[in-house]
Amino acid sequence: MLLKRDLGGTLLLALLGIAILVVPVLNLAVPESSSLHLSTYTVTLLGKYLTYALLAIALDLIWGYCGIMSLGHSAFFALGGYAMGMYLMRAIGPRGVYGDPVLPDFMVFLNWKELPWYWYGFDQFWFAALMVMLAPGLLALVFGWLAFRSRVTGVYLSIITQALTYALMLAFFRNDMGFGGNNGLTDFKTLLGFDVHADSTRAGLFVVSALALALGYVACRAVVSSKLGRVVVAIRDAEDRTRFLGYRVELFKLWVFVLSAVLAGIAGALYVPQVGIINPSEFSPLNSIEVVIWVSVGGRATLYGAVAGAGLVNYAKTYLTGALPEVWLFALGGLFVLVTVFLPRGLVGLFRGRKEPP
Amino acid sequence: MQFEPQRPRKPVRRIDLMTYGFGSASEPAPDASSAPILYIEDITVSFDGFKALDGLSLYVDDGELRCIIGPNGAGKTTMMDVITGKTRPDQGTAFFARSVDLLSLSEPEIAQAGIGRKFQVPTVFEHQSVFENLELALYTNKAVWPSLFARLNGAERDRIEEVLAIIGLTESRYSRAGVLSHGQKQWLEIGMLLMQSPRLLLLDEPVAGMTHEETEHTAELLLSLAGRHTIIVVEHDMEFVRSIGRRVTVLHEGRMLAEGRMQEVQNHPKVIEVYLGA
Ligand SMILES: Nc1ncnc2c1ncn2[C@@H]1O[C@H](COP(=O)(O)OP(=O)(O)OP(=O)(O)O)[C@@H](O)[C@H]1O
Numbered sequence: 170m171l172l173k174r175d176l177g178g179t180l181l182l183a184l185l186g187i188a189i190l191v192v193p194v195l196n197l198a199v200p201e202s203s204s205l206h207l208s209t210y211t212v213t214l215l216g217k218y219l220t221y222a223l224l225a226i227a228l229d230l231i232w233g234y235c236g237i238m239s240l241g242h243s244a245f246f247a248l249g250g251y252a253m254g255m256y257l258m259r260a261i262g263p264r265g266v267y268g269d270p271v272l273p274d275f276m277v278f279l280n281w282k283e284l285p286w287y288w289y290g291f292d293q294f295w296f297a298a299l300m301v302m303l304a305p306g307l308l309a310l311v312f313g314w315l316a317f318r319s320r321v322t323g324v325y326l327s328i329i330t331q332a333l334t335y336a337l338m339l340a341f342f343r344n345d346m347g348f349g350g351n352n353g354l355t356d357f358k359t360l361l362g363f364d365v366h367a368d369s370t371r372a373g374l375f376v377v378s379a380l381a382l383a384l385g386y387v388a389c390r391a392v393v394s395s396k397l398g399r400v401v402v403a404i405r406d407a408e409d410r411t412r413f414l415g416y417r418v419e420l421f422k423l424w425v426f427v428l429s430a431v432l433a434g435i436a437g438a439l440y441v442p443q444v445g446i447i448n449p450s451e452f453s454p455l456n457s458i459e460v461v462i463w464v465s466v467g468g469r470a471t472l473y474g475a476v477a478g479a480g481l482v483n484y485a486k487t488y489l490t491g492a493l494p495e496v497w498l499f500a501l502g503g504l505f506v507l508v509t510v511f512l513p514r515g516l517v518g519l520f521r522g523r524k525e526p527p
Numbered sequence: 528m529q530f531e532p533q534r535p536r537k538p539v540r541r542i543d544l545m546t547y548g549f550g551s552a553s554e555p556a557p558d559a560s561s562a563p564i565l566y567i568e569d570i571t572v573s574f575d576g577f578k579a580l581d582g583l584s585l586y587v588d589d590g591e592l593r594c595i596i597g598p599n600g601a602g603k604t605t606m607m608d609v610i611t612g613k614t615r616p617d618q619g620t621a622f623f624a625r626s627v628d629l630l631s632l633s634e635p636e637i638a639q640a641g642i643g644r645k646f647q648v649p650t651v652f653e654h655q656s657v658f659e660n661l662e663l664a665l666y667t668n669k670a671v672w673p674s675l676f677a678r679l680n681g682a683e684r685d686r687i688e689e690v691l692a693i694i695g696l697t698e699s700r701y702s703r704a705g706v707l708s709h710g711q712k713q714w715l716e717i718g719m720l721l722m723q724s725p726r727l728l729l730l731d732e733p734v735a736g737m738t739h740e741e742t743e744h745t746a747e748l749l750l751s752l753a754g755r756h757t758i759i760v761v762e763h764d765m766e767f768v769r770s771i772g773r774r775v776t777v778l779h780e781g782r783m784l785a786e787g788r789m790q791e792v793q794n795h796p797k798v799i800e801v802y803l804g805a
């Protein structure tokens with residue numbers, strides 16, 4: 170019912186369904202000698218793209234539909250990632266280099282005697298999973314409440330979101346914050362008892378990422394198809410009109426912003442065990458800008474366009490940073506300019522004919 | 528004013544107006560003898576020392592159709608900003624329906640209390656359909672969670688259809704509001720106000736940019752709504768104000784200059800001096 174008249178979304182979910190069935194088989198069951206074999210490297214790369222796609226959907230929800238160009242979404246992504254990283258660190262247990270049963274290696278190295286209070290509970294997966302959503306969600310709630318209540322909009326809002334992620338990056342770089350300083354959290358061993366380096370775990374993470382993307386898509390589609398979604402678009406297009414119709418605009422913005430942050434956090438949490446590290450560079454404002462580029466390349470306010478943009482741009486990035494590393498940033502900038510000027514509705518706009526997104 | 532060949536009016540709209548239950552357009556609105564529904568006293572608004580409103584008082588009766596005129600910069604829009612909570616005055620009091628203190632409420636609270644406002648520049652949700660525009664305006668619980676699960680019921684759909692007919696946009700119900708003509712957008716915005724079921728409607732230049740015929744229809748619509756709703760219209764189009772022919776308030780430099788029937792106001796020497804004579 171939700172997917173009625175949502176061709177792009179139907180296609181996306183079908184592709185994800187096929188990938189969930191086929192990718193693990195090609196990786197685990199097809200022998201390496203076969204040309205159909207999919208290497209674990211590729212599976213992990215695809216899994217990483219899926220988490221980026223979820224992050225892109227989160228941004229599209231707040232930017233494409235609500236008109237808030239957040240340049241701070243990498244902060245929510247990284248916070249989700251750190252929450253997962255903290256679990257993975259504590260799951261190492263006594264297997265670390267220093268063999269301390271409780272303290273992660275970097276704390277032993279810094280001569281810390283006790284676990285900081287905010288690391289409590291992260292030995293439990295359920296607690297970490299909760300924090301994956303709560304930490305970005307609460308930050309978005311507090312930040313959004315302050316910003317939306319004082320009616321900060323447009324460029325100013327973008328700038329303060331960027332300042333937010335920049336400030337967090339600087340904070341996480343500090344060793345005394347207790348998050349591993351500039352090395353971040355790494356050398357993970359197991360996730361829920363599974364070896365994080367094992368092929369089967371990687372395939373499992375791919376499947377979970379694909380499921381998360383599918384669920385994230387359906388959830389966002391449900392939101393934007395509801396009356397709440399129409400209110401949000403109304404706010405984007407004529408904020409005052411919406412307010413004078415009796416809607417408390419700041420609360421609607423806040424709701425969508427928090428949902429978007431939680432989705433970004435989940436994306437970050439799935440990203441970390443696949444890439445094997447989380448460090449403060451994930452907070453970098455540049456990362457947030459890249460997300461904006463994915464969404465505008467794919468096409469705003471369609472959700473599946475964000476997925477397409479994230480996939481294509483990251484594929485290009487993987488290819489170019491391998492083949493011509495010095496060209497990548499120029500290519501990215503050029504792509505953004507070209508899309509902005511010639512394809513204001515993004516790549517999916519090419520296929521949608523005259524039908525405009527809401 | 529320009530003369531246009533008078534096309535016969537579409538009979539459909541007339542019938543719609545009658546079935547809506549506001550009576551025929553030529554019928555005078557019921558005489559409102561009750562206490563003022565809007566009570567504004569001694570309101571002053573200054574922007575960097577410049578007084579956009581300067582001790583303005585205004586009383587509007589329940590069911591009245593009041594026209595407000597005045598030269599550019601007289602403070603007409605600012606007055607609506609004060610009533611709807613957009614601008615807080617430096618001093619003064621503003622009450623709605625006896626007990627609602629407008630100066631202590633936010634814009635959405637004032638809207639939900641029963642005051643609808645049409646902006647000077649017609650503002651509709653361009654990327655959404657005409658139907659959706661009206662749905663968004665519908666008077667209902669407008670909190671966040673109820674909006675997530677809101678579904679239109681039969682009565683609400685009927686109400687939207689009713690308003691679509693009143694504003695003459697039944698055939699365009701699935702069109703994007705962005706493709707409507709300027710006049711149609713004005714009508715859609717008025718329709719959105721009706722969906723709010725407001726007791727008081729504030730219309731800032733509702734016929735700006737309308738054709739002669741559209742202007743006439745608008746006058747007819749407003750006359751049919753008066754009585755049920757209290758309406759305050761700000762207009763520059765004198766022909767339109769005359770055709771409404773109700774009580775007129777003249778603002779000038781943030782103060783009330785004159786008030787009365789169009790005929791009286793027109794002959795008021797001060798008004799002639801600052802406005803009509805110009
Ligand atoms: N936010 C503001 N800041 C500074 N000055 C303002 C502001 N809003 C209005 N003014 C000034 O207050 C005065 C009254 O403006 P207002 O818009 O109420 O006039 P108006 O009667 O609606 O005029 P018009 O017929 O042109 O719409 C004008 O001189 C205007 O420049």
Ligand SMILES: [Mg+2]
Nearest residue numbers: 603604605647
């Ligand atoms: Mg004005």
